[in-house]
Amino acid sequence: MAQDFSLNVSNGVGSSNRAPILVANEYHHWLQRMERLGGGQPVMNHPTKDDLDKMENDAIAFYEISCGVSPDNFDIIINCKFTKEIWDVLKNLYEGTEQDQDKKLTTALNEFNNFKANAGESLKDSFKRFNLIVTKLSNSGTVRSNHETNLQLLNGLGRH
Template identity: 85%
Template sequence: MEKYLRRLEKDVWRSVEEGPHVPVLTPVQTDGATTRLGGGQPALNRPTKDDLDKMENDAIAFYEISCGVAPDNFDIIINCKSGKEIWDVLKNLYEGPEQAQDKKLTNTLNKFNNFKAHAGESLEDSFKRCNLIVTKLSNVGTVRSNHETNLQFLNGLGRH
């Protein structure tokens, strides 16, 4: 989803990361005095083009993420007011809270660092198992170089 939103418009993903843009509307000053409307409320400047562009990106992010949610999960996001809020709810649903993510990372790193081929396991099966661990590492945000991965795999084969 992140890659998709980045491709749509330069700042759509920014809306998801930072949350919706709220323009700062300042009172209109005329000859040093605040201009007032009929009810005594101060007249406010209009949003700038930059404000409008950011608010448009917020709307695009909200729409695109909403459309990507499976119908059976729509009830979970129905009350969300921004793309960021939807993203955070879905991230927590699918990845779990940060503490759970840290536990996944630690467990996966341990599996990688302690990788050993099982007795009687074919070379192909060992490679598939090692590759699955490397994929899980990537999914939790840790990427290993090919050199490091190959070295760990070869060390895990041992001497037979």
């Protein structure tokens, strides 16, 4: 019978040059990662060298990504068969759909355009809050010029 103890090591973080550690309460994750380490690629009748190279690269990327996610995220990608599937699932999870991204951009633009210092807010806190808004814009793919950003901040500080 396997002992149930924690090594304080998660199979959510791995290495490409060694097999994942077997921890009793994470056996299912360990098993999936071991299967992926073996390749798990479909068999082709007459693969070309290019096909074999692509399959090998996909298997390496597949395993690297599998070892690089937390157990919670691994549960989300566990049924993916190809690297592109994993990539798309994780991208959708963290970036959202195109509609989600548009909503984030619209929200960030509104926050930027309507920025004003709050009553009693220090200059440092106002700048910090404004900088977070500019970062949201940047993360959404919209970059404002330094001139426009500075003017918006100054205008926002002037209205109380």
